[in-house]
Amino acid sequence: xxxxxxxxxxxxxxxxxxxxxxxxxxxxxxxxxxxxxxxxxxxxxxxxxxxxxxxxxxxxxxxxxxxxxxxxxxxxxxxxxxxxxxxxxxxxxxxxxxxxxxxxxxxxxxxxxxxxxxxxxxxxxxxxxxxxxxxxxxxxxxxxxxxxxxxxxxxxxxxxxx
Amino acid sequence: xxxxxxxxxxxxxxxxxxxxxxxxxxxxxxxxxxxxxxxxxxxxxxxxxxxxxxxxxxxxxxxxxxxxxxxxxxxxxxxxxxxxxxxxxxxxxxxxxxxxxxxxxxxxxxxxxxxxxxxxxxxxxxxxxxxxxxxxxxxxxxxxxxxxxxxxxxxxxxxxxxxxxxxxxxxxxxxxxxxxxxxxxxxxxxxxxxxxxxxxxxxxxxxxxxxxxxxxxxxxxxxxxxxxxxxxxxxxxxxxxxxxxxxxxxxxxxxxxxxxxxxx
Ligand SMILES: Cc1cc2nc3c(=O)[nH]c(=O)nc-3n(C[C@H](O)[C@H](O)[C@H](O)COP(=O)(O)OP(=O)(O)OC[C@H]3O[C@@H](n4cnc5c(N)ncnc54)[C@H](O)[C@@H]3O)c2cc1C
Ligand code: FES
Ligand code: FES
Numbered sequence: 001x002x003x004x005x006x007x008x009x010x011x012x013x014x015x016x017x018x019x020x021x022x023x024x025x026x027x028x029x030x031x032x033x034x035x036x037x038x039x040x041x042x043x044x045x046x047x048x049x050x051x052x053x054x055x056x057x058x059x060x061x062x063x064x065x066x067x068x069x070x071x072x073x074x075x076x077x078x079x080x081x082x083x084x085x086x087x088x089x090x091x092x093x094x095x096x097x098x099x100x101x102x103x104x105x106x107x108x109x110x111x112x113x114x115x116x117x118x119x120x121x122x123x124x125x126x127x128x129x130x131x132x133x134x135x136x137x138x139x140x141x142x143x144x145x146x147x148x149x150x151x152x153x154x155x156x157x158x159x160x161x162x
Numbered sequence: 163x164x165x166x167x168x169x170x171x172x173x174x175x176x177x178x179x180x181x182x183x184x185x186x187x188x189x190x191x192x193x194x195x196x197x198x199x200x201x202x203x204x205x206x207x208x209x210x211x212x213x214x215x216x217x218x219x220x221x222x223x224x225x226x227x228x229x230x231x232x233x234x235x236x237x238x239x240x241x242x243x244x245x246x247x248x249x250x251x252x253x254x255x256x257x258x259x260x261x262x263x264x265x266x267x268x269x270x271x272x273x274x275x276x277x278x279x280x281x282x283x284x285x286x287x288x289x290x291x292x293x294x295x296x297x298x299x300x301x302x303x304x305x306x307x308x309x310x311x312x313x314x315x316x317x318x319x320x321x322x323x324x325x326x327x328x329x330x331x332x333x334x335x336x337x338x339x340x341x342x343x344x345x346x347x348x349x350x351x352x353x354x355x356x357x358x359x360x361x362x363x364x365x366x367x368x369x370x371x372x373x374x375x376x377x378x379x380x381x382x383x384x385x386x387x388x389x390x391x392x393x394x395x396x397x398x399x400x401x402x403x404x405x406x407x408x409x410x411x412x413x414x415x416x417x418x419x420x421x422x423x424x425x426x
Contacts, residue, residue, distance in 0.1 A: 002168055018165070019165070019166055019167065019168035019210065020163045020165060020166070022197075041201065042198060042201070043194065043197075043198055043265070046262075046264065049264055055238075055267045056263060056264050056267060057264055057267055057268055058264045058265070058268075061193060061194055061197050061198065061268070062193065062197075062268065063168070063193065063197070063210075063212075065168050065170075065212070066190075066193060066212060066214060068170075110263070110264070113263070114263075130263055132261075132262035132263065132344065133261065133262025133263060133264045133265060134262075
């Protein structure tokens with residue numbers, strides 16, 4: 001076993017893990033943050049995407065120990081539990097950007113990362129290209145693309161609550 | 163995954179010592195090739211030596227007529243680097259074509275080259291430019307480095323620290339992307355540096371990345387798609403799998419080479 005300490009959604013957490021523990025397992029099984037999903041476990045689908053030190057990563061392909069000392073943001077940390085939704089979440093709701101919702105946490109985290117890197121004006125081509133690593137088996141992507149374009153605009157000037 | 167011990171050394175020297183002491187140990191950089199094969203139990207390292215956060219190993223510098231890039235430079239860093247975009251845009255483009263954004267956020271230059279996946283993109287650039295692999299022990303010319311699929315000239319306790327890419331007047335990469343995996347079904351990198359002309363192919367060969375000497379010869383007169391009009395490579399020695407036959411891949415080598423020349 002090995003000690004790991006990570007800041008998750010602004011809170012310092014520690015754990016004692018088997019070195020094999022994936023970041024996604026640590027989040028879901030140790031911390032019970034089950035919003036981050038495992039769709040494939042083979043780095044393909046993007047359901048497990050979280051932000052590690054500010055950038056989107058597939059948490060099924062990162063060891064918890066690789067994230068030791070780091071800062072992780074999951075879908076649960078995007079908005080306050082009792083506050084309004086994050087603008088990107090709200091845009092997914094408004095635009096019917098989900099059906100079963102399984103891919104949605106990864107889509108939203110990818111979308112927020114996309115805005116951080118590429119700005120608030122995202123055209124359809126860019127969004128589709130950037131969604132290369134996120135699979136959705138339900139929606140056919142159209143409304144996800146619309147939601148991301150709208151959410152990106154809505155994020156202008158938005159401050160992530162601490 | 164099989165169980166392993168985890169280490170996070172602070173320097174490459176410490177990592178090399180650990181590697182020398184544990185013959186079944188493996189270096190981990192981004193983990194984006196190693197973790198998937200460990201999950202499949204195709205690799206069973208006794209120890210994981212995580213160099214992912216060794217400092218100062220992701221630098222990108224213009225040095226004379228070369229760009230020198232640290233082994234831990236992530237694909238996204240190479241793709242977005244102003245230095246690379248200005249001096250060797252083809253290299254930035256290749257890095258930007260690897261996998262998807264999240265993969266590019268984790269995967270590293272050194273990891274890709276040490277892994278030498280027969281369908282990976284970086285090997286084509288390294289061989290196609292005649293780059294130099296710099297390790298904790300020595301410098302290895304690209305022509306001596308790739309020794310077959312998933313096989314390189316690296317010794318068991320050797321660690322890539324940098325790669326030096328010579329600037330080329332003309333260079334371009336064209337990739338026929340596998341639609342599901344994103345890897346190259348066939349990718350061709352072409353370059354012209356003075357009289358040194360190179361055509362390197364990834365994805366196609368059953369022995370990993372290779373140069374097409376016949377194309378290079380034909381391009382000496384004129385570095386243009388016309389010079390290799392109608393030329394192909396023999397299907398013999400090409401990879402065959404459910405994604406494409408040897409004949410199909412051989413055909414694509416010619417097509418992608420001409421497209422790369424048109425883009426260069
Ligand atoms: C979904 C997905 C899609 C992908 N698509 C593509 C693609 O389209 N094109 C492409 O080229 N690649 C692709 N890849 C592979 C990706 O680029 C990997 O990140 C890269 O091949 C390995 O880099 P890494 O840093 O993750 O290496 P790791 O997984 O950490 O290591 C890989 C191997 O290299 C060794 N190693 C690592 N660093 C060093 C070093 N400095 N010195 C010596 N040995 C070292 C390790 O011991 C291990 O054997 C994809 C990967 C995934 C998961
Ligand atoms: S569960 Fe991580 S990419 Fe699918
Ligand atoms: S909404 Fe069901 S997988 Fe995307």
